Each structure stands twice: as structure tokens, then as C-alpha cells.
Amino acid sequence: MPSVPETAAAPREPGDRWRAVYACRSSTSRGRLVAEPGSPTRSAFQRDRDRIIHSNAFRRLKHKTQVFVSHEGDHFRTRLTHTIEVGQIARALARALGLDEDLAEALALAHDLGHTPFGHTGEDALHACMAGHGGFDHNAQTLRIVTRLERRYAGFDGLNLTWETLEGLVKHNGPLLGPDGLPTARYAEEGIPAAILEYQQRQDLWLDSHASAEAQAAALADDIAYDAHDIDDGLRAGMFSIEELRAVPFLAELLDEIAALHPGLEKQRVTNELVRRVITRFVEDVIRHSQGLIAALAPADADEIRRAGAPVVAFSPAIVAADAAIKGFLYPNMYRHPRIAVIRREAADVVRDLFGHFMADPLAMPAEWAAGCEALDETRRARRIADYIAGMTDSYALDEHRRLFDATPALR
Structure with missing residues (x-):
């Protein structure tokens, strides 16, 4: 059975005021295998x-x-x-x-x-x-x-x-x-x-x-x-120490930042501060780098993203290296x-x-x-x-x- 869109028309959706032209839109979805009435x-x-x-x-x-x-x-x-x-x-x-x-x-x-x-x-x-x-x-x-x-x-x-x-x-x-x-x-x-x-x-x-x-x-x-x-769980399980994480330069930099801002902080709070910084740095990097990739491609719709030949939501080269280093540490140590x-x-x-x-x-x-x-x-x-x-x-x-x-x- 061919796919059938849930709605024949493509009305404006809530959120269209901020949704980019290259975003997917449910109103123009390629539909479901078995057609259903829209909600x-x-x-x-x-x-x-x-x-x-x-x-x-x-x-x-x-x-x-x-x-x-x-x-x-x-x-x-x-x-x-x-x-x-x-x-x-x-x-x-x-x-x-x-x-x-x-x-x-x-x-x-x-x-x-x-x-x-x-x-x-x-x-x-x-x-x-x-x-x-x-x-x-x-x-x-x-x-x-x-x-x-x-x-x-x-x-x-x-x-x-x-x-x-x-x-x-x-x-x-x-x-x-x-x-x-x-x-x-x-x-x-x-x-x-x-x-x-x-x-x-x-x-x-x-x-x-x-x-x-x-x-x-x-x-x-x-x-x-x-x-x-996995950093959090590995530390909690005692499989490696915070000091051992300094073997990863990206993590060492974050730990230095935490030590400078919060000297003498207890171990669990150091762990929490490290984990939240890893997430924040990675998320902010993806946003910055992806905005540049998308701007260079200038896609007119979601299908141009699909046909781009490479991902447009991606880490920068520096964070690709940091990600690889973290995984390289976790593989043998966890x-x-x-x-x-x-x-x-x-x-x-x-x-x-x-x-x-x-x-x-x-x-x-x-x-x-x-x-x-x-x-x-x-x-x-x-x-x-x-x-x-x-x-x-x-x-x-x-x-x-x-x-x-x-x-x-x-x-x-």
C-alpha cells in the first residue's frame, strides 16, 4: 500500500514562525504505510x-x-x-x-x-x-x-x-x-x-x-x-579516577576550569560539573558548526539536506577529536x-x-x-x-x- 499523507493540504503549523525551511514538516509528511485520519x-x-x-x-x-x-x-x-x-x-x-x-x-x-x-x-x-x-x-x-x-x-x-x-x-x-x-x-x-x-x-x-x-x-x-x-557511571563504579581522566586533554581542560572556579569541591560535585560541561561543550559545538554547514549548503527544503552527500548536523573537527579521545579512554578503562x-x-x-x-x-x-x-x-x-x-x-x-x-x- 502506498504512503498517504495524513492531510491533503499543508497548513501552517504551530512553530512555523521559528521552523527553518529545511526542517521536516508533519503537514507535508510522506505519510504512513497504512493511511490514517489526521488528529x-x-x-x-x-x-x-x-x-x-x-x-x-x-x-x-x-x-x-x-x-x-x-x-x-x-x-x-x-x-x-x-x-x-x-x-x-x-x-x-x-x-x-x-x-x-x-x-x-x-x-x-x-x-x-x-x-x-x-x-x-x-x-x-x-x-x-x-x-x-x-x-x-x-x-x-x-x-x-x-x-x-x-x-x-x-x-x-x-x-x-x-x-x-x-x-x-x-x-x-x-x-x-x-x-x-x-x-x-x-x-x-x-x-x-x-x-x-x-x-x-x-x-x-x-x-x-x-x-x-x-x-x-x-x-x-x-x-x-x-x-x-559513561564518564559518570565509570567514576561512580570506581573503574577509573578523576585524575586518570586527565589523560584526555579535553577533559583535563574542563577539570582545570572546575578547580579554578570551585577549589576543594567534593568528588561527586566535581563529577557532576564535569558531566554537565561535557554535554554543554558538545551541544554548543554542534549548534555552531552545524549552523555554518547549513548556511553553506543553503538548503531550500528537507530533501536537500538528505541529498547533501554529507551530514549537516555534525561536530567540528576539534570535537570529533575530543569525542574520539574520550571513547579511546573509555574502551579499555570501562x-x-x-x-x-x-x-x-x-x-x-x-x-x-x-x-x-x-x-x-x-x-x-x-x-x-x-x-x-x-x-x-x-x-x-x-x-x-x-x-x-x-x-x-x-x-x-x-x-x-x-x-x-x-x-x-x-x-x-
Whole structure:
């Protein structure tokens, strides 16, 4: 079914007095796969945001971890708290750049829906289990969730989001196809995920173009939030010290500024001051640099942003270097910390055990997942099982493992 705009006309929208000409507009959206009447009180992008917030997948983010598992403490980030922080930063960027805040927020709130339990460890393990069956990619899984797996509405599966929201979710990391029609570097080895290619047959998401400026803002907001909160969580967990962070010149400069303004400040307040400065510096840099890129391009509409050939919402070269240095510090000192390495191995074992058990005995899954599974070919059965495991929270995955196996790791 072709996309149909929610409204035939394109009236002025609230916010048009500040919205730039290159911003997306819900009144001229390319529409939804299944046509729906417009809402008298909400724009199409506001409805997308609201549907995401009310989805089962969004609520499950509360019990999915980023780096730490739940026993570490109540103040560490989960996928849900990370998502809320990304939404706040995305709105701030969109507002400053004259973009549609509701679309940017919708994209930010949905960007992690496809993540597995146990963070990137769970994704890596599930991807390995799915070798030979198309692999596993969390962006593709997000698309499956919002177009297929959520079953809340009478008229369609999924959330029936607008084209602009789906496009932004699929292109969270940029175009999937190059000008030559071949997969970009990210997908060169294994190809574009099957879930994306399958949906592409139903609705063309322009896989060879960049996404809207709103989607670019949401993607950068994700990067900013990651850097800031991983510094906070790593310090809180004692994986590194404030002094060790001085190995990153960008952070050393901020720490010197804090020491000069607030000598003798207690450690937790120093941490808070550092985190807020990281976010502020990055956000202000994106705004300044992007304003220059957009002015040079002088786009007349949102599609000129998509066809620009490079992102127009971006860090300056100096902040690109700072971002790389922060990640370069966090990788060995946090993501591959010996304490985390043990948890990663055990969490990966849980995912592999569950996948192997359900492949051998699909009827061990709940009835709604097991129904008809034995009649599926191996690849479709594997995808059904991957959908089930990917939707699990950390605690549910451990409960399932305890139900099926004699011994389950404590993950601590």
C-alpha cells in the first residue's frame, strides 16, 4: 500500500514562525504505510512520539542495561534513562537549529528499542547465534519492532509510524547504500540486514541518502549522551579516577576550569560539573558548526539536506577529536575493564544457551512465540527466536535461563 499523507493540504503549523525551511514538516509528511485520519490535536510526528512512549518495547528499556547490570546500583544508566537523556539533547539541538523538535524527539526515544538484554554484549552474542540466518542488527530490530512486532492496534501490526520517523531510525548511522548502489562500509561485509531490505520492498526509505537533519541531531545526541553518562557511571563504579581522566586533554581542560572556579569541591560535585560541561561543550559545538554547514549548503527544503552527500548536523573537527579521545579512554578503562569482562562472558553465555535451547525445542518458548514455530524453516525459526530473545529484559533473560538450565550465572 502506498504512503498517504495524513492531510491533503499543508497548513501552517504551530512553530512555523521559528521552523527553518529545511526542517521536516508533519503537514507535508510522506505519510504512513497504512493511511490514517489526521488528529485534530496532534501533529503526525507528535503521534509518532506518543506511540513510541506507549509501546511495550519502550517500557522494557527500563530493565535493559547499558554497561552495568542491575545489581550495581540504582544510579547507573539503563536503556530507558539513556533514551530520556538522548531525547532531551535532541530537542535542544533541534530547537537551536530550527528543526522539528517532535520528530527529533520521536527518533531519540525509539533509537534503542531494538537492543537486546545485556547491552552490546547481548547483541554480539545474538549476532553470532544468527550467523547463517542474516545476523542480528539492533537498528534493523528497531525497524521490526515498530513495523511488525508491536501489536497494539486493530488496523495494523507495528506502530504505523510516518516515513520520516522510519527513515531516521534506519539511517541512524548514515546511508546504507552508496552512490554506486552497493552497501556502505558498515554493511559491506555482511550486507544490509534482511529486515530492512524486506521493509524496503513495502516502502522506499531512500537507503542511499542521508536522513533528515532531525535524525542527524538525534544521532549526535546519542553520541553526546553516551560520552557524558559513561564518564559518570565509570567514576561512580570506581573503574577509573578523576585524575586518570586527565589523560584526555579535553577533559583535563574542563577539570582545570572546575578547580579554578570551585577549589576543594567534593568528588561527586566535581563529577557532576564535569558531566554537565561535557554535554554543554558538545551541544554548543554542534549548534555552531552545524549552523555554518547549513548556511553553506543553503538548503531550500528537507530533501536537500538528505541529498547533501554529507551530514549537516555534525561536530567540528576539534570535537570529533575530543569525542574520539574520550571513547579511546573509555574502551579499555570501562567497556573492557576486567570486572565487566567477566560479566560480558557470562551474559553472552546466557544468550547463547537460550538461543540453542529454543532452536532445539521451540515449544519451550511461551505459547504466543512457539505457535507454528516448528513448521517454519530454520532461518525463519531462528528469526522468531531472535525476536523473542531480543525483546527480553536482563532480569527476564536470567529468569528464563533459570527455568531451563540447572545453573545460571549471577552476573556480578
